[in-house]
Structure formats: C-alpha cells, structure tokens
Amino acid sequence: MLVGSASAVSYVINIEGEIDLPLAAYVEDGLARAEAEGASGVVFWIDTPGGRVDAAMRISDAILGTPLPTLAVVKNAFSAGALISLSAEQIAMLPGSEIGAALPITVTPVTEPTAADRKTISALKAKFRAVAEARGRPVELAEAMVDPEIEIEGLAAKGEPLTLTAAKAVELGVADFQATSLRDALEKAGFAVETEVLEVPTRIQVARFLTSMYVAPVLLALGLLGLLIELFTPGFGIPGLLGLVMLGLYFAGGLLVGMSGLLEVVLFLAGVALLLAEMFLIPGFGVAGIGGFLAIAASIYLTFGAQALTVGAIAVLVVALGTFLTFRYLPRTRTAHALVLEGAIGEQAPPRERLAALEGALGTAITDLRPAGTARFGERKVDVVSDGEYIPKGSTVRVVEVEGARVVVRKEEG
Incomplete structure (x- = not known):
C-alpha cells in the first residue's frame, strides 16, 4: 500500500448487495482512511438493488462531505444505490448498467411490499433534489427516480419511477460517461489507475x-x-x-x-x-x-x-x-427430562415403586406448573410436570404417567 502519495493511488470502496447501516459504517471508515493516507481519489464500485434509506443518506452525506475527488462506477444502482451514485462528483456507467427506481417501499412479513406514503416519498425526493443540485445533475430526473407521479415524456410513464440505461443516463446528463471496465473508468475520469481496494473489515x-x-x-x-x-x-x-x-x-x-x-x-x-x-x-x-x-x-x-x-x-x-x-x-422428550427435570428433582424424588402408586391419583397444584412445579397428593408433596400446558396454582390435577422419577399430571376439569 502506498501512503502519503497524493497522486499515486485511487482507493476503491465496494458498495455491493443490500444497503444497510453496517455498510454505511464501512464507507465512512473507508473515506476517513483514504483522507488520512493521502489517496488521490475514491472510487465507489456500485452494484446494489437498494436497501435502507437511512443508511443510503449516511453514505451520501459522507461522500458529499469528503474533500477527495469521488467517482461512482455503476454496474447497477437501484433505489438507495441511485442516491449514492448521484452523490459522487463523476458517474461512469458500465455496459448493461442501469440507475434509478428509487421509490421507497414498505415491507412487512405478512403483506406484499407496497409504496411508502407520500410523506416518506416527499422527504426522499427532497434528498435526491438536494444531491442533484449539489452535483449539477438534472433535478427533475433525479426526483422522477423517487416519485412515480412525475411523468417524463418518453422516459417514464406516470405511476412508474424513472430508471435509465447506461446510454440514456449519459445522454441526459445524469451520468458523465460510459466505461468498459474499472480501469477505463479511472482513465476517463482522470483518476490514478493504480488502486487500493479497501476490504470490508471482519x-x-x-x-x-x-x-x-x-x-x-x-x-x-x-x-x-x-x-x-x-x-x-x-x-x-x-x-x-x-x-x-x-x-x-x-x-x-x-x-x-x-x-x-x-x-x-x-x-x-x-x-x-x-x-x-x-x-x-x-x-x-x-x-x-x-x-x-x-x-x-x-x-x-x-x-x-x-x-x-x-x-x-x-x-x-x-x-x-x-x-x-x-x-x-x-x-x-428425553431431552427435556435430562435438561429440565431430573437434574432438579432426581435427588429428592422418592423411589419408583413409591411413585408408581400415584398413577391416576388426584391432587392439587401447590405451585404454578410452568410446566414443572409441585403438587400435593393427600399428605405428600411431589415434584411434577404438566403434559405441556400451564396449570395455575390451586388447580386440581390428575397423574397421567409415572416414568422413573418423573410424574406427569394433567389439569382435571370440573
């Protein structure tokens, strides 16, 4: 690794997979390291379907705030990835790449993903607008990536968030140029072609x-x-x-x-x-x-x-x-006998022949059975376990099974 050479090396930060807060921490740490070690610029290799909006905003703010030259090399930048790409000073689109489709969605475990409410859309649209303005990119196109109500003739019908191909993104000024590879992107952007890839820490x-x-x-x-x-x-x-x-x-x-x-x-x-x-x-x-x-x-x-x-x-x-x-x-199960019951009651339990006489006997739970506890049968207190259900203190119980030192009871209804 070259340290302290201000024009010798470009640092590469990979933004791949789902955008999340740990990834945001990785980007922030990577930028801090690049600044401290004198990188000539920072390249963001972007291939993501999107992810958390709050994480994307953290990454965007970190990129906008660094004094180093920044370049986004886009393989695919959907949703949160589009915001991160727009935050870089230059954007290079790889062959077959796309950028956009940043409509925020709400995901729950019991329903299909749905579009977020207008308040959330408005807030994210404002962030896209601010980033586009900061980097001199078309504001309306950036907003259309978020808001499906914005109709761009010939590009996005009303009701669909804007997505641009590599050629279209360059033609409309959303991206700066197309590149065939990372090295090609570095050369066209004027970055040092020697790179230092910042690996994701353990x-x-x-x-x-x-x-x-x-x-x-x-x-x-x-x-x-x-x-x-x-x-x-x-x-x-x-x-x-x-x-x-x-x-x-x-x-x-x-x-x-x-x-x-x-x-x-x-x-x-x-x-x-x-x-x-x-x-x-x-x-x-x-x-x-x-x-x-x-x-x-x-x-x-x-x-x-x-x-x-x-x-x-x-x-x-x-x-x-x-x-x-x-x-x-x-x-x-036998596992439950070993882990739960016999270690707790085995030493105090009466011999098997004394417990066998309890089968079918009626008694009273003198503690809650959760499922283990204690019940009284006549004058005898016996450690018992329910057959799975919770039995409250004071309930009438019947012994349904005696297995070694294990006495299983069931709540007696009526």
Missing part, C-alpha cells in the same frame, strides 16, 4: 450478518424464547444460557457498528424486567406489562429504524411458534 461482515433481516429477528426470538423456557423450569440451565447467548449476538451486531448503544440495551433489559414483574409479581395485565412491551419496542426501533416493525413482527411470530412447540412437545 467486524463489518459480522455486523451485516447479525443485523440482517433474516438473522436479527431470529436471534431476538430465540433469546426471548430461551429465557421464557428457563422461567418455566426449575434452576438455571441450557435454555437460559442459550437465550443469553442469542440476545448477546443480537445486540453485538448493532454495537459493532453503532446501530445500538447502551440506551437500546438498557431499554430492552428494562422491558424484559417489567414483563417478568407483570407475570410473577403483579396480578392481571397492566402498567408494568404495557411498559415492558413499549420499552422493548423502543429498543428495537432505535436499533432498526424503519425496519423495526418487520423485525419485531418476525420475532413475535417465531416466539409464538416456538413457545407452542416447546410446551406442547418438549416435556415429553
């Missing part, structure tokens, strides 16, 4: 994985599910440990790139604490429960912004499904 790669829309909701859900299972079983074991690990990974992704900080972690933990208080200390569902949900929702929103609804919805669905499957089937 922490950014890890953060992009952990905060992706496919991973983050699952980590959040598994973390909550692990803690939930632990609450319903005696002692502290593998479910609780795994839950803490999943939540640690969930927050680690955001902490690595500044998506979340101490505030988000504190809000989340406070929300969990309030929900636990509502479940175990406060009867009914009231202020503590509502406050807990709001605190957790705020933590997710501050971390994921506009995508928080999708992240939260996916997490809720996974937790609900996981809770059903866990408490419906786990108590009947």
